[in-house]
Amino acid sequence: MVHKSIEKALILKNQALTPEIHEMVLGVKTTLGVTPGQFINLYCKDGSRLLPRPISISEADEKGGTLRLIYKVLGKGTEEFANLQKYEEIDYLGPLGKGFTLEKDDGKTETQETQEILIIGGGVGVPPLLELSKQLKGKKRVLLGFEKESILIEDFKKVATEVAVATTTGDEGIKGTVMDLLEQGAYAPKKIYSCGPKGMLKAVQAWGRERNIPMELSLEERMACGIGACLVCTCKTKEGPHEEDWSYKRVCKDGPVFKGDEVMFE
Amino acid sequence: MVHKSIEKALILKNQALTPEIHEMVLGVKTTLGVTPGQFINLYCKDGSRLLPRPISISEADEKGGTLRLIYKVLGKGTEEFANLQKYEEIDYLGPLGKGFTLEKDDGKTETQETQEILIIGGGVGVPPLLELSKQLKGKKRVLLGFEKESILIEDFKKVATEVAVATTTGDEGIKGTVMDLLEQGAYAPKKIYSCGPKGMLKAVQAWGRERNIPMELSLEERMACGIGACLVCTCKTKEGPHEEDWSYKRVCKDGPVFKGDEVMFE
Amino acid sequence: MSKSEKRPNLAVKLSGVELKNPIMPASGTFGSGKEFDEYLDLNRLGMVVTKGVADVPWKGNATPRVAETYGGMLNSVGLQNPGIEHFIREDIPFLQNYNTRTMVNIAGRSIEEYVRVVTALQNQPVDLLELNISCPNIKEGGVAFGTDVDMAYRVTKKVKEASRQPLIVKLSPNVTDIVAVAKACEAAGADGISLINTLLGMKMDIKTRRPLLANTFGGLSGPAIKPVALRMVYQVAKEIKIPIIGIGGITTWEDALEFILAGATAVQVGTANFRNPRVMVEIIEGLENYLKEENIDGIEELIGAGHE
Amino acid sequence: MSKSEKRPNLAVKLSGVELKNPIMPASGTFGSGKEFDEYLDLNRLGMVVTKGVADVPWKGNATPRVAETYGGMLNSVGLQNPGIEHFIREDIPFLQNYNTRTMVNIAGRSIEEYVRVVTALQNQPVDLLELNISCPNIKEGGVAFGTDVDMAYRVTKKVKEASRQPLIVKLSPNVTDIVAVAKACEAAGADGISLINTLLGMKMDIKTRRPLLANTFGGLSGPAIKPVALRMVYQVAKEIKIPIIGIGGITTWEDALEFILAGATAVQVGTANFRNPRVMVEIIEGLENYLKEENIDGIEELIGAGHE
């Protein structure tokens, strides 16, 4: 049996999209088996930072053998990433986690050419929705929320039926959040896919639940191993009809993508 | 008052002289005030290694503004140094410590053109003796001992009257140690300068003491601050005529060069 | 390696159980092995040590449960586990597929809870038990068993009586006198001592100005704690006769060797698995090379060799 | 900075003594200040804390006295110092040249020795005393004062009686219950608590297969220990009323802020000085910027703000 291990990727691009958000393109051995919504563990070079950083795969180009990552410079680790130069190497592990469902259990595709699909993203939850949008079939309406500056809009426009933007500051699109977009549009989707901050996901969940729409939500939680072994990255999930029927699932292994009615937000 | 601080040096050269011994040339703002026998604190980039590495200044070129370092790859820190590339920057502090005496207390030069001077080095104790050999006046006879491969011989030949080599393996020069060279030659120096492993220094001290020759010995000890504050780098020194009259001095600040009769080896 | 060359002998005997080598995962960092199956051959390990299991399912603490620290990490998982029944049904059969020793780590809040778990394991194919007495929330006296000499004695004695397998007691480093606790466990019949569990620590989130972990405090692990762990192994090795499993920050074969020289018969690798899921195999290979290069027949010669 | 802009107020009051800012060196990492004079303006510091001084000269331990560890270091200096007479003759006059507060760290092996030192300092221009009760080799009972609640109480009480200056007691982290020790010192009249001294650790030299430090064990310091130090400050701050000086791994202004949020009135910087002799000035500037950006009038508002 061949065992998986940490791989070396070649940095083909590493540049700022906005002052805070950077794009990194990695040349990898293979992108086979990547599902939209999966992530990789990216390792810091500085030995004082032990834990891998989970970063979602924003695009996976099978032919080119590249992974595209979009990341926000938040702390020391992402700051280190932002300072890496083209053609430097970086260690990674993955793809990891359970991505979005593209096929039904019976092997048929989950969404059809004619279906209305709603894809809702916020902040650095936006990137993994790009590969998803590429691979899904159907009428894909994409609602994206940002603080001030948008990212990836042109990329989404290439693959989606409609792209609407909201920013908190009003600098781009409407002034407000994706929930405002949602309330203002007359959407009646057959399925919702969403990734973003907890508050947003919670609101999306409530909106979809009211309308009885199947949903897939991608969560984020602080991680250590990223492979399901340490149990630090759990989220509360429903296990039955009663309030007390819940358990902790692992965002890294059982997720990051969960069924919409499964996730329990505080 | 202008305060000293950590400076950035530009690596102008970094190459292996032997599989274990490397040479690094640093472009620095100024080499003013460097005395032969002084060292610099060289900082690791990896944050898991906190303490600076003390490395002796092997040559200081005032005009070129360069410091030449010769270092042995021993552990993780020096391994990191060996992997640095030309034109990368590295942090350093210094020059630090008390070097060899070139002038007497009355301001006259310590050694004269006609005097016999013996300079004895072993292993990575050899490098600081190069700048010393350049600056000293007199008939400079240099005895160098190595494990298997010599370093810097050609450099010493340019500035010394005589250079003799011993290696433990016999691969170069005589098979043996500098003590064998010392016993075989008919040396009657007016002063001895030495730097190398403790065992060697102890033997040199005994030889010189028997003959009542003034000596300066450069010691090595594990350090933390390198600037005299933490007291981890001490060596035993005589403080009076009696056995019990000793105290600990700081190798980094009171040394690394000590008067030969001061140092007490175990 | 040519066939004629002698393979260095990494085998050790731990509390009566033969291990092919002294390397095993630290409890709670390796799941029950399943999650690492993709990354390494479980048969290479000296033993598999499973995550802590209690008599009934525990839900653990709220998130965030992890914080990175300089050279280490804090966790406040709170011993989340699905309970012994589930463990026996799901995990033991999985481990039976491998030709490797198994040690089950036991969690509990009272002596009775511990005893229930080891009783349930009496007829199971498990080689060793590791009693975790460093859990900060337990019934008696409100202090962890592991931080009180008398309680450490009592719980060890009771659990030992109920165990069919040799019993290793895993101690907390958050004590004034680790030797006293270790001696109490030895006197109570422990077959070995695991040293150390995590150091109690915390981190502030300067953005929210509140503790970063939902649980305020967490257990510090990783290379940062290695010097403390090694010191405790060295101190305890001088004073007890039963074997010691060294734990704390082990990341390289050199780290493992330091613990063996200090007196550990075997070592566990925890946090390092999170950075490199294959690290244990690399440590085993590193030790093999070392023995070869130093011409040492067997690693058992080195156990405690660092004491004069 | 334009003149009209208000300078952020870093001043704190520590046991009755006004400090211009809460940043000071940790004892033993700064000599008596002289060695750092070339690297920074001593007047910038909240206070200078001198290396431990005993009643008579101590020679300290054999070398090697230092070992680097992952994210930290071990030292076994053994409180080498030239004695109180020499200190009063040489170091105090030097510090008199600066407009900065002074705290003298007191070393001793018995109550009498401690008392002799503070008595000698009674009429000296010294603002505060820091009593180091974490020395592992002392007369009574063979246990450090700092690891026993009753002894901590007794030594604090006696030394306090002899001190003219406010007395800060510096505690050892190598204990099961740091809160109990801190409370005992408070009850005995201490004016403040310093937390923490080093964790006891060790390192093996795999080349010689022996402990690397001549003294076998050493004190672990540096960023590696920060989570443990911070936890102790947080725990103790909840339970005592006298101020706390936070110590342990502080390297950046963010680290300093974490300790202040956890309840420290001031903080000491130790090991970080060895990597960057100007680090304390950088920390002070970092805190100033933070207050400005967050629009906070004075840093005193943040002391203990991390508790709910």
Ligand SMILES: Cc1cc2nc3c(=O)[nH]c(=O)nc-3n(C[C@H](O)[C@H](O)[C@H](O)COP(=O)(O)OP(=O)(O)OC[C@H]3O[C@@H](n4cnc5c(N)ncnc54)[C@H](O)[C@@H]3O)c2cc1C
């Ligand atoms: C499944 C998953 C996918 C993600 N995908 C992306 C992405 O595509 N783009 C992106 O910008 N960010 C993404 N994140 C968040 C990203 O992992 C963190 O922003 C990053 O780890 C911060 O590292 P740092 O060293 O800069 O911050 P520091 O605060 O210095 O990190 C310290 C520790 O905290 C962890 N941490 C800090 N913030 C977060 C966070 N928000 N989420 C998880 N861990 C955190 C770090 O991993 C590290 O262990 C994702 C997170 C998860 C769990």
Ligand SMILES: Cc1cc2nc3c(=O)[nH]c(=O)nc-3n(C[C@H](O)[C@H](O)[C@H](O)COP(=O)(O)OP(=O)(O)OC[C@H]3O[C@@H](n4cnc5c(N)ncnc54)[C@H](O)[C@@H]3O)c2cc1C
């Ligand atoms: C004044 C002085 C001048 C020196 N000049 C030279 C020189 O010109 N060329 C050269 O090759 N070496 C020199 N050395 C030795 C050099 O400092 C060490 O070899 C180096 O620090 C090893 O670092 P490392 O990270 O590779 O080893 P590691 O063993 O990984 O280092 C771990 C720690 O131990 C310390 N350490 C380990 N070995 C030594 C040692 N032999 N001496 C001092 N500290 C040690 C390191 O500084 C570090 O803090 C000098 C030492 C001193 C004290």
Ligand SMILES: Cc1cc2nc3c(=O)[nH]c(=O)nc-3n(C[C@H](O)[C@H](O)[C@H](O)COP(=O)(O)O)c2cc1C
């Ligand atoms: C995420 C995590 C979970 C842990 N769970 C357990 C556990 O269930 N039982 C136990 O005895 N120790 C547990 N530990 C402690 C480890 O087994 C080990 O003692 C500690 O992490 C020190 O080793 P390390 O530095 O190699 O990680 C856990 C540690 C971590 C990091």
Ligand SMILES: Cc1cc2nc3c(=O)[nH]c(=O)nc-3n(C[C@H](O)[C@H](O)[C@H](O)COP(=O)(O)O)c2cc1C
């Ligand atoms: C080399 C060295 C010497 C020390 N000497 C003393 C001392 O004399 N008195 C004392 O109370 N603490 C002493 N300490 C402990 C420090 O003051 C401080 O408590 C400890 O190092 C933790 O802080 P840090 O992690 O910032 O270094 C010493 C520490 C070091 C590293």
Ligand code: FES
């Ligand atoms: S990060 Fe370890 S289980 Fe998810």
Ligand code: FES
């Ligand atoms: S290394 Fe600190 S005094 Fe010499």
